[in-house]
Amino acid sequence: MWTELSATISSLAVAFFMFEKYLNYFPYTIRGYVERNFRKVVNFVNPYVEISFHEFTSERLKRSDAFFAIQTYLSTSTTENARRLKADVVKDSQSVVLSMDANEEVTDVFNGIKVWWASGKMPPQSKSISLFPGSEEKRYYKLTFHKHYREIITKSYVEHVLKKGKEIEVKNRQRMLYTNNPSKDWHGWKATKWGNIVFEHPSTFDTLAMDTAKKEEIKKDLIKFSKGKDYYAKIGKAWKRGYLLYGPPGTGKSSMIAAMANLLDYDVYDLELTTIKDNSELRMLLIETKGKSIIVIEDIDCSLDLTGQRKKRKEKDDDEADKEKDPISKKKKEAEEESGSKVTLSGLLNVIDGIWSACGGERIIIFTTNYVDKLDPALIRRGRMDKHIEMSYCCFEAFKVLARNYLDIESHELFGKIEELFVEAKMSPADVADNLMPKSDEQDEETCLKRLVEALEASKEEARKKSEEEALLKTKDGVVTEG
Numbered sequence: 001m002w003t004e005l006s007a008t009i010s011s012l013a014v015a016f017f018m019f020e021k022y023l024n025y026f027p028y029t030i031r032g033y034v035e036r037n038f039r040k041v042v043n044f045v046n047p048y049v050e051i052s053f054h055e056f057t058s059e060r061l062k063r064s065d066a067f068f069a070i071q072t073y074l075s076t077s078t079t080e081n082a083r084r085l086k087a088d089v090v091k092d093s094q095s096v097v098l099s100m101d102a103n104e105e106v107t108d109v110f111n112g113i114k115v116w117w118a119s120g121k122m123p124p125q126s127k128s129i130s131l132f133p134g135s136e137e138k139r140y141y142k143l144t145f146h147k148h149y150r151e152i153i154t155k156s157y158v159e160h161v162l163k164k165g166k167e168i169e170v171k172n173r174q175r176m177l178y179t180n181n182p183s184k185d186w187h188g189w190k191a192t193k194w195g196n197i198v199f200e201h202p203s204t205f206d207t208l209a210m211d212t213a214k215k216e217e218i219k220k221d222l223i224k225f226s227k228g229k230d231y232y233a234k235i236g237k238a239w240k241r242g243y244l245l246y247g248p249p250g251t252g253k254s255s256m257i258a259a260m261a262n263l264l265d266y267d268v269y270d271l272e273l274t275t276i277k278d279n280s281e282l283r284m285l286l287i288e289t290k291g292k293s294i295i296v297i298e299d300i301d302c303s304l305d306l307t308g309q310r311k312k313r314k315e316k317d318d319d320e321a322d323k324e325k326d327p328i329s330k331k332k333k334e335a336e337e338e339s340g341s342k343v344t345l346s347g348l349l350n351v352i353d354g355i356w357s358a359c360g361g362e363r364i365i366i367f368t369t370n371y372v373d374k375l376d377p378a379l380i381r382r383g384r385m386d387k388h389i390e391m392s393y394c395c396f397e398a399f400k401v402l403a404r405n406y407l408d409i410e411s412h413e414l415f416g417k418i419e420e421l422f423v424e425a426k427m428s429p430a431d432v433a434d435n436l437m438p439k440s441d442e443q444d445e446e447t448c449l450k451r452l453v454e455a456l457e458a459s460k461e462e463a464r465k466k467s468e469e470e471a472l473l474k475t476k477d478g479v480v481t482e483g
């Protein structure tokens, strides 16, 4: 009799389990009602337990790391038994990553225990009409297992899935370059704030032309940081590091950022402040960044005016006084100020200091500028920007790296002359590189080096004239003061 009873209960349970699975096919409006009543009955007899893992955390701000780890785990471990798969092409279109499509189910076995994973999407709850279908859908994974194994599944299995998922993520990781989408294009709370493309910059520390000792010091600093998880935890500091890269145009600031990302295998977030409306949008953007990343704000002096209002690079170069007089440009400026961004210096500082402790670690933030003197000391003080790196004009040592990169040569009879010229000539590595690059197949290394010598001589002459003029001005000043 007992056997019969338990068989009946089991088949009832399976029937309910199947019924529950098809709940998704009920019209959304009545599903809530059906589900509530159905659950009351099911809870009596259903021996199965379910756990849902949603794409977004309950604060609705951050995408859940667990969701992505599960997605990766399921895509590699269980795709054999899923019937409908979604394909994403990665790594230079050379390989395909398969993942479960929506409303698909797969099974997995852990220590002899069978579990079921189902993927699903919750339709939008708001009644608003969106121009972007799917933008309000919430994806989730549902794990089902027998309640008898609750302990082992909730403790060991879930941990195993997350750990494996993260390991696979690291292995398959294709580095990305993210750029923030203008906030006017954000639709819904889970809109994509960052657009991304594959990051494939070829710059490395080997191809970077700069003082070798300085280069080694930066490399060491970066590696120490990337291995410093326990150290930062021990000293109670958020696991982040700030770098300020400054120097004239074409001295390799952007190339250095790419080399850093390539060295550490980090993603890059290129943060364009001018398209962010206000401080709270800035915060939302930074919350969405992942660990193992470099957040870059290029030309910080052009993006943020120290009074807290925006200035555009073009405007800065114009004569402000003339603009005030011209009614058309005055109006334009007023309109820009009205509609423009309200990210302030203090807002930026708050985000840099406040955000890190809240949302994980392993982030590097880099500011670049051509004019370090114009920056507010508050922005670059130690602790906020831990390391200031000057990218300067090309020196002989840096030239040798460029000669190796561009001409494949380690030495040449013109090297001696070039070394002498570098003592006085001021030329950016970008200009040196441009002179070294053969402009046609006929141009050999000799032609390129001679072209560089001529350019360096011209630059030396210019530097000499400039210093003479300065000396003359100083003498005149001296005469006036004395008089």
Ligand SMILES: Nc1ncnc2c1ncn2[C@@H]1O[C@H](COP(=O)(O)OP(=O)(O)OP(=O)(O)O)[C@@H](O)[C@H]1O
Pocket (backbone or CB within 6 Å): 207, 208, 209, 210, 247, 248, 249, 250, 251, 252, 253, 254, 255, 256, 370, 391, 428, 429, 430, 431, 433
């Ligand atoms: N130190 C360097 N080592 C190797 N290449 C360099 C270096 N500096 C400049 N270059 C070359 O010059 C080009 C411009 O350099 P890069 O964009 O890194 O300069 P930048 O300092 O970021 O300039 P800007 O201030 O205008 O943004 C690069 O494509 C690179 O090939």
Ligand SMILES: [Mg+2]
Pocket (backbone or CB within 6 Å): 253, 254, 255, 298
């Ligand atoms: Mg640059």
